[in-house]
Amino acid sequence: MTFTQTLPLTDISRGVAYGQADAACSSPSARAAIAPERADSLARSLKALADPARLRIISIVAAHADAEACVCDLTDQLTLSQPTISHHLKVLVDAGFLTRVKRGTWSYYSMVPGSLESVAGVLAAV
Amino acid sequence: MTFTQTLPLTDISRGVAYGQADAACSSPSARAAIAPERADSLARSLKALADPARLRIISIVAAHADAEACVCDLTDQLTLSQPTISHHLKVLVDAGFLTRVKRGTWSYYSMVPGSLESVAGVLAAV
DNA sequence: TCCTTGGATTGACATTGGTCGATGCAATGT
DNA sequence: ACATTGCATCGACCAATGTCAATCCAAGGA
Numbered sequence: 001m002t003f004t005q006t007l008p009l010t011d012i013s014r015g016v017a018y019g020q021a022d023a024a025c026s027s028p029s030a031r032a033a034i035a036p037e038r039a040d041s042l043a044r045s046l047k048a049l050a051d052p053a054r055l056r057i058i059s060i061v062a063a064h065a066d067a068e069a070c071v072c073d074l075t076d077q078l079t080l081s082q083p084t085i086s087h088h089l090k091v092l093v094d095a096g097f098l099t100r101v102k103r104g105t106w107s108y109y110s111m112v113p114g115s116l117e118s119v120a121g122v123l124a125a126v
Numbered sequence: 127m128t129f130t131q132t133l134p135l136t137d138i139s140r141g142v143a144y145g146q147a148d149a150a151c152s153s154p155s156a157r158a159a160i161a162p163e164r165a166d167s168l169a170r171s172l173k174a175l176a177d178p179a180r181l182r183i184i185s186i187v188a189a190h191a192d193a194e195a196c197v198c199d200l201t202d203q204l205t206l207s208q209p210t211i212s213h214h215l216k217v218l219v220d221a222g223f224l225t226r227v228k229r230g231t232w233s234y235y236s237m238v239p240g241s242l243e244s245v246a247g248v249l250a251a252v
Numbered sequence: 253t254c255c256t257t258g259g260a261t262t263g264a265c266a267t268t269g270g271t272c273g274a275t276g277c278a279a280t281g282t
Numbered sequence: 283a284c285a286t287t288g289c290a291t292c293g294a295c296c297a298a299t300g301t302c303a304a305t306c307c308a309a310g311g312a
Contacts, residue, residue: 026195026196026198026199027190027192027194027195028190029186029189029190030189030190031189032189033182033185033186033189033203034181034182034185036178036182039178039179039181039182039185040178042178042181043175043176043177043178043180043181046172046175046176047176047269049169049172049176049249050169050172050173050175050176051169051269051270052162052165052166052169053165053270054169055160055165055168055169055172055252056159056160056162056165058252059159059160059165059252060155060159062252063155063156063157063158063159064153064154064155064156066153068153069152069153070152070288070289071288071289071290072152072288072289073152077159080270080271080272081271081272081273082272082288082289082290083271083272083273083274083289083290083291083292084270084271084272085289086289086290086291087270087271087290087291088270089290090290090291102278102289104279104280104288105278105279105280105287105288105289106288106289107288107289107290116249116250116252117250119249120246120247120249120250121246121250123175123242123245123246123249124242124243124246124247126181126184126185126188126242173299177299177300179300196258196259197258197259197260198258198259206300206301206302207301207302207303208258208259208260208302209259209260209261209262209301209302209303209304210300210301210302211259212259212260212261213260213261213300213301214300215260216260216261228259228308230258230309230310231257231258231259231308231309231310232258232259233258233259233260
C-alpha cells in the first residue's frame with residue numbers, strides 16, 4: 001500500500017473555475033469546483049480512514065485517557081492478527097493521523113492533534 | 127461494487143465500553159471506543175467519498191447554482207469515460223450523497239442536503 | 253418509422269487493498 | 283549466553299475497486 005503523508009490539507013488552495021460548458025443541459029456554476037490535486041489529497045486521507053478496523057483503532061487510541069495506546073491494547077479489542085493491526089497502524093501513521101513512540105519493548109500510538117478535525121473540515125467544505 | 131445506503135448515520139448509537147485489559151503496557155480508557163457496527167457504517171460512507179473523481183463530482187454538483195448538474199457537465203470537466211462517470215455517480219447515489227432526477231433525455235444530479243456535513247460531523251467525533 | 257443522442261448496464265481487465273503465516277529484530281528477563 | 287516477549291516486515295493469497303469498450307435503452311427529432 002502506498003499512503004503517503006497528506007496532512008495538513010489546509011495549505012492547498014482551491015483551483016480556478018473551469019470553463020462553463022454552454023450545452024443545453026447545463027446550468028451556470030455558482031463557484032469554482034475543487035482542484036484536482038486537492039481532490040487527490042483529500043481522497044488519500046479519506047482512503048486511510050475508510051476502513052472499519054482503522055476507524056476502531058483511531059477511536060481506541062483517542063479514547064485512552066492519555067490518548068496513547070500500545071499494540072497490545074488493540075490486539076485485545078480487535079479480532080485481527082497482530083501483523084494486520086501493525087499494517088493498519090502503519091497506514092494511519094503514513095497518512096498523518098497517528099504518531100508512534102517506542103518505550104522499551106512497547107510501541108505507543110497517539111493521535112496527531114487536529115488531524116481528524118482537519119479532514120472533517122475540508123470534507124464539509126467540498 | 128456494493129455500496130449500500132448508509133446515511134443518515136445519526137441513528138447509530140455508541141457501543142458499550144470494552145473490557146479494559148490490565149496488561150502492563152495499558153493505560154486506562156477514558157471513554158468508550160466506537161462500536162464495530164458504527165465503524166462499518168462510517169467506513170462505507172468514507173469509502174464512497176475516498177476517490178478523487180467522486181470528490182470532484184460532488185464538488186461540481188455542489189458548485190452549481192441550483193446544486194444540480196447533468197452528466198454532460200461532468201464528462202466535460204473530468205477526463206474519464208462516460209461509463210466510468212456513470213459508475214461513480216451510482217456509487218454516490220447508493221451511498222446517499224446524491225440524488226438523481228431524469229427530465230427528458232438528461233439526468234440531473236443534486237446533493238442530498240446535509241449528507242456531507244453529517245459524515246464530517248461523525249468523523250470528527252470518532 | 254428510422255436515426256440520433258444522453259446515459260445506464262454489462263463484461264472484462266489490471267490494479268489496489270485487507271488478511272494472515274512465517275520470519276526478523278530489538279529489548280528485557282533469567 | 284539464552285530464552286522470551288512485543289512488534290515490524292515479508293511474501294503470498296484472494297477480494298474489492300477503477301477503468302474502458304461494447305452494448306442496451308429511452309426520449310426526441312427528421
